[in-house]
Amino acid sequence: MKWIKKLFGKQESTHETTTSSEIDFAELPAWLEVNSQKISSEIEKDVSGLFKELEASISELKESNARLLEAKVEGNFDIRAVKRAKSNRENVTKQVGVFIDKLEVPENMDFGALKGFHEAAMQNLNTCLENMDRSFRYTRAVFPQESKDVTESLGRLGQVLNELGKTVLGHNQEMEAIKVISKYLKEIRELFASIEAENRELESKNQKIQALRDEAARIGKTLEEFKQGETWQKLQGLQEELALAGDRLKKAETGLNSLILPFSGNLSRIKKLHESGKYTLKPEVKRQLDICLETPANLDPSFFPELQKVLEDPALDIQIQKKEKSLAQIRSAVSGFEEKKREYIEARKAFKAKKSELAGSDTGELAGLEHKETELLTRIRLLEEEIESSEKKLVALKEELKAGEEKLQASVSVIDSNVKILFLP
The missing domain is CATH 1.20.120 (Four Helix Bundle (Hemerythrin (Met), subunit A))
Structure with a gap:
């Protein structure tokens, strides 16, 4: 084909646009x-x-x-x-x-x-x-x-x-540049719009944060005034008295339990023998046995004589030495049980009374204020996180915009190297 293609020849064609x-x-x-x-x-x-x-x-x-x-x-x-x-x-x-x-x-x-x-x-x-x-x-x-x-x-x-x-x-380079310019024009307009929207959103969130901070400060001031007031002082006193009553109740309960604890192991043993059918307890004795193991404060003192009878029963499969030791411990418990129970009941009554008094005195104002303050601070923190995310997004959008502006300028220069685009600040 060279014999035909040699006839085609070559010529140069130039095109130049100059506008400054x-x-x-x-x-x-x-x-x-x-x-x-x-x-x-x-x-x-x-x-x-x-x-x-x-x-x-x-x-x-x-x-x-x-x-x-x-x-x-x-x-x-x-x-x-x-x-x-x-x-x-x-x-x-x-x-x-x-x-x-x-x-x-x-x-x-x-x-x-x-x-x-x-x-x-x-x-x-x-x-x-x-x-x-x-x-x-x-x-x-x-x-x-x-x-x-x-x-x-x-x-x-x-x-x-x-x-x-x-x-x-x-003209290919120029026509390709025209297509690219149209593309970048659209992208840059969209980026401008996104940046403006993000700035408006940031401004709105900052205003919300300021309003929330002002409200949180007001709530904080109200809390301080409340804690300096008579109601708070009274509540503090009642809480201290309740704590003391709680300690008294705990000590009374420990004292009462200490009477039962020494022979509680044999009580558990008797309960297992009953449940396995190897020994039979009277229904009332079984009920009192459960109370003794679970809540000694509710125990009827009449249970101790019945328990002694059970331990003295030869049919009960427990070593004689353990039986005798438990019987001695029970006699010791009987001598102090009434007083220990009375102390426990009085302590429990005093604790409930103080607790009721505290509940009646607490209007819930303190809890409400603290809850409101916590809620406001949480909302502020979430908004701050959103602002941080928005600021990062804004930086990325501005970097993308700058890159787009550079590409647009380069494409415009293909058509006219003297044209400089003045972008928005």
Whole structure:
């Protein structure tokens, strides 16, 4: 194919736009529209003459192809060579015809249509050359002049297509920049809106925090005044008295339990023997046994004589030494039980009375104030965390905006290196 492609030749095409100015970001869409139309007009102007040449070249190629198809054999050739040449001539003219049919000149002269037309035309031309290359060698030997005419017509058409490609692609960088600028314009507008919304949200949250802090300070002051007042002092005194009553009750309960504790092991043993069926207790004795083990303060003193009878029963499967020891411990318990129980009952009564008095005196004001203060401080902490998150997001948005502005400036510079965009502060 080199014998045809060498005919295409090369030429340079240049395009330059020079405008020196500073424009606000808000003016950029109008600037872009003006320059887009300007570049489109330049492209249309540049290619209009080439399309006239293209139409003339297509017409010339059609005529050359027709002459090759109708050419007569002139000269003395081997009959087999003539037959082979005619057969291959059909393929050559067919391939050229297919190529011509596919050269549909676009009605729309915008950049995309022109670029698509050129790419398709060059691809179809190369396909044509590849498909006719082998056949053309045989055709050229018998029909030299007509073959030469087709070769030259293809070459001139190829040159026009090359010039068209250089003209169109000479504006490719600018047209790509226009698309990129439109994209970045949209992204930057969205980033501006996001940053403004985030700033408004931050301001709103800071105002809420300040209001909550003011309320928390007011609650704190009320708490301090409450703790300095008579009600608080009275509550403090009652709480101290309740604590003392609680200690007294605990000591009384410990004293009472200490009477039962020494022989509680044998009580548990008797309970297990009853539950396993190895020994039978009277229902009331069993009930009192449970009370003795669980809540000695509720025990009826009449239980001790019955317990002594149980321990003295030979049927009870407990060692004699343990029985005797428990009987001695029970007699000791009986001697002090009434007094210990009375002390416990009095201590419990005093504790309940003091607890009731404290409950009656506490209006719940302190708890309410403390709860409110805690709630306010929690809300403040959550808002502070949200603000911290928003501030990080804002930093990321501003970094993204800066990067977008740099890319936008670079894309604008492709169209006009002297234009500087003045972004919002």
